[in-house]
Amino acid sequence: MKIISIILVIFLFNCAELLDFLKQNNVKVKKYNVVIYANQDWQETPAIIDEKAEITMEAEGNWSMTDNGTNFDATGLVTNPSAWGDYRFDRNFNHGALICTVNSGSNKQIFTLGQSSIIGNGPIWCRINDTDIKNNVGSQNLKIKIKNKAYNL
Numbered sequence: 001m002k003i004i005s006i007i008l009v010i011f012l013f014n015c016a017e018l019l020d021f022l023k024q025n026n027v028k029v030k031k032y033n034v035v036i037y038a039n040q041d042w043q044e045t046p047a048i049i050d051e052k053a054e055i056t057m058e059a060e061g062n063w064s065m066t067d068n069g070t071n072f073d074a075t076g077l078v079t080n081p082s083a084w085g086d087y088r089f090d091r092n093f094n095h096g097a098l099i100c101t102v103n104s105g106s107n108k109q110i111f112t113l114g115q116s117s118i119i120g121n122g123p124i125w126c127r128i129n130d131t132d133i134k135n136n137v138g139s140q141n142l143k144i145k146i147k148n149k150a151y152n153l
């Protein structure tokens with residue numbers, strides 16, 4: 001009886017330890033540093049989300065999107081810097097802002113700097129919010145932090 005009790009205690013202790021281990025590892029936080037160029041289309045990053053994730057993004061750098069070369073950061077410009085028209089990829093975001101998505105297909109959920117809750121699978125793709133990229137200069141150093149929620153217990 002005593003041996004059975006000891007075995008039971010060891011078993012329960014291991015269960016508690018296993019549960020603690022699972023709790024500590026169920027939320028996966030991953031960090032990435034990537035460079036996004038102003039003169040390129042959608043750029044694939046190594047940051048991958050799995051089903052549902054909380055994404056935090058910060059960027060440092062300057063880029064420009066017009067022939068006059070006006071420099072600005074990844075938050076972009078509220079006022080259109082182009083005399084030729086509105087060249088935004090997505091008009092919900094500033095001119096020249098850094099924009100990202102998870103699905104490269106047609107059903108894009110676009111997000112930008114700060115914190116976003118994203119549902120999707122696959123790598124994060126980013127670009128400048130400008131469709132005429134030939135005259136663009138500069139890049140952004142982008143930090144992406146992903147907290148995957150898919151494994152919450």
Ligand SMILES: [Ca+2]
Nearest residue numbers: 065066132133
């Ligand atoms: Ca441009």
